[in-house]
Amino acid sequence: MSDRRMNDTRRAVLDALGAGPVSGPTLAERLGISRTGVWKHIDTLRSAGFSITSTDDGYEVTGVPEYGALAVGYELDAPYDVVFAETVESTNDWARELASDGCSAVIVLADEQVGGRGRLGREWASPSGGIWMSILFRPDLPPARVPVLTLGAGVAVAEALASVGIDAGIKWPNDVIVPHEDGYGKIAGLLTEMEGESNRVSWVIIGMGVNANIPASSLPTGATSVQELVGMVDRRDLVQRIVEAFDSLRVGPDTVVLDQWRDWAVTLGEAVRVETASDVIVGTAVDVSDVGALRVETEEGLVTVHAGDCTHLRHRPGT
Ligand code: BT5
Numbered sequence: 001m002s003d004r005r006m007n008d009t010r011r012a013v014l015d016a017l018g019a020g021p022v023s024g025p026t027l028a029e030r031l032g033i034s035r036t037g038v039w040k041h042i043d044t045l046r047s048a049g050f051s052i053t054s055t056d057d058g059y060e061v062t063g064v065p066e067y068g069a070l071a072v073g074y075e076l077d078a079p080y081d082v083v084f085a086e087t088v089e090s091t092n093d094w095a096r097e098l099a100s101d102g103c104s105a106v107i108v109l110a111d112e113q114v115g116g117r118g119r120l121g122r123e124w125a126s127p128s129g130g131i132w133m134s135i136l137f138r139p140d141l142p143p144a145r146v147p148v149l150t151l152g153a154g155v156a157v158a159e160a161l162a163s164v165g166i167d168a169g170i171k172w173p174n175d176v177i178v179p180h181e182d183g184y185g186k187i188a189g190l191l192t193e194m195e196g197e198s199n200r201v202s203w204v205i206i207g208m209g210v211n212a213n214i215p216a217s218s219l220p221t222g223a224t225s226v227q228e229l230v231g232m233v234d235r236r237d238l239v240q241r242i243v244e245a246f247d248s249l250r251v252g253p254d255t256v257v258l259d260q261w262r263d264w265a266v267t268l269g270e271a272v273r274v275e276t277a278s279d280v281i282v283g284t285a286v287d288v289s290d291v292g293a294l295r296v297e298t299e300e301g302l303v304t305v306h307a308g309d310c311t312h313l314r315h316r317p318g319t
Contacts, residue, residue, distance in 0.1 A: 009033060011073060013041045014050075014061075018075045023058035045070070064236070071236050072109060078247040080135070082107045088132075089115035092171075092193060092207040095134035099195070099203040103305040105245060108134040116209065118189060119174070125220055129213035129227070131235055135206045135246065141179050143196050146204055147292035148254045148305070150174055150192045153206045156246035157188050158264045165230050169266030172285065172294045172310050176210075178224055179266060184312070185224030187211050206246070213237065258288060267310060272296060276308035285310075 012031050016022050042052055042059060049065025055229045059270045065071040069084035076082070081103075088094050088110040095108045113126030120252035126132050139149070154170040161168040161176065167189060171177050176188035191207035219225060226233050249257050262268060267285045274281045274296060283298035293306045 009037075010044065010070070011042050013038070014045065014070065014074050017052070017059060017061045021055055021057035021060040026058065026163050050074075051317060067111070069109070069237050072107065076240050076243065078244050080105045080107045080137075080243065080247075084109045084111075086110070086113045086128075087114060089113065090117050090207075091132050091134040092117060092191060094203055095136040095205045095207075096193070099136055099205065104136065104138045104203070106136045108136065109238075109239065117191060117207075119191060124189065124209055125218075125223070126189075126212055127218045127221040130225075130230065131208065131210040131212045131239055131242075133208045133239060133242070135208070135243065136203060137250075138203050139201055139250070141201050141204075142199050143194060143201055143280065144291055145254065146194050146201060147173065148257050148290075149204060149206060149250055150190055150290070151189050151292050152249040152257040153208060153246055155249060155257065155260045155264055157190070157208060157210060157241045159245050160241040161187065161226070163241055164226060164233050164238065166226065168264075170261065170264045171312065172265065172267040172288070173292065175305070177266065178229065184266075185216075187224050187226070187229075189258070199219060208242065210238070210242075253298075254290065258290065258292070261292075262283060267294070267312065273311045273313055274305050274308040275311075276305060281305055281308075282313075 009031055024035050024038050024214060028035045046052055048070050050061055051063030052059050053062050064074055069082040073082040090113050091108040091110050098106055104317045110132045114179060116124035116126035118124045128271045147262040157166045157176045158170055168176050168178050174190040175186050177184040177186050185311055188210040194201055196202040211219055212235050213227050214225045216225055217229040241262045270285050272285045281296050281303050283296040285294055286297050289295060289304055293304045294301045
């Protein structure tokens with residue numbers, strides 16, 4: 001059996017187990033494999049960290065591994081394959097390789113990145129314990145609408161962080177931050193990459209870096225982490241929440257994404273300074289446009305900014 005078919009069958013075994021206890025013969029019949037084949041898959045899943053007990057009603061999952069491809073894929077309510085490695089250069093780079101191999105709908109995860117990237121080639125610190133994830137998919141969209149996907153990803157991350165008790169907000173365009181009295185800490189960042197032609201995207205990769213189970217002392221100044229704020233979390237649960245929330249936003253109307261983004265945004269209403277490739281814009285951020293651009297009220301009138309680095313003038317990072 002090819003590795004791919006073997007993996008597909010293993011996932012099918014897990015899917016069947018996720019629905020409740022199921023007997024060996026039923027599994028064998030459903031999946032079109034022998035009873036020895038079922039037993040081998042169960043054995044492999046046990047070696048991968050799943051606790052599977054044999055009850056009178058059949059096999060039952062009683063424990064899931066802490067993290068990894070099978071753990072995240074188990075009971076994930078979104079249509080993605082999951083791949084995982086302990087250490088990679090960058091999950092976005094790995095996702096790009098998968099995209100050039102023709103793959104789609106893949107979640108790429110790593111425990112540690114040694115060449116994590118931010119925007120404009122900046123370094124992204126990615127020690128072990130974080131959520132370093134790239135979601136690869138092929139939406140039927142013009143490139144102009146891709147920035148709205150980034151906003152949706154920010155909403156998904158902020159919502160997931162709220163579920164563990166973190167009061168996060170989104171700083172346009174791609175930072176998830178935790179405001180405090182006289183500044184803010186950056187807890188997550190997003191890096192969206194795409195390939196396509198003027199009217200249609202070929203693939204999109206949304207890179208998400210969430211400082212999860214990492215002490216703030218291992219992160220750059222101005223950064224904070226889940227561990228620092230609320231203690232260690234279940235990364236599997238957090239990843240599943242992020243992916244499920246992101247996926248339901250991305251298949252829905254842009255207006256819903258934009259409205260939810262407005263609810264999470266801490267940039268709107270703030271005095272901001274936005275550095276673009278060619279300009280510096282200072283004023284009050286008043287809204288986002290229907291393609292996710294920031295509208296800034298300046299002394300010269302309303303300016304729409306599509307890309308740039310935004311600083312909130314009242315709250316500076318790490319201060
Ligand atoms: C970002 O860039 O915020 C995008 C970060 C995306 C990281 C993910 S992890 C999975 C995927 N694979 C990758 O290789 N990347 C993506 P930007 O807005 O340019 O912010 C970068 C700046 O944030 C740096 O210059 C530092 O000042 C700061 N920084 C670096 N590492 C950080 C961290 N772990 N937490 C908070 N801030 C950090």
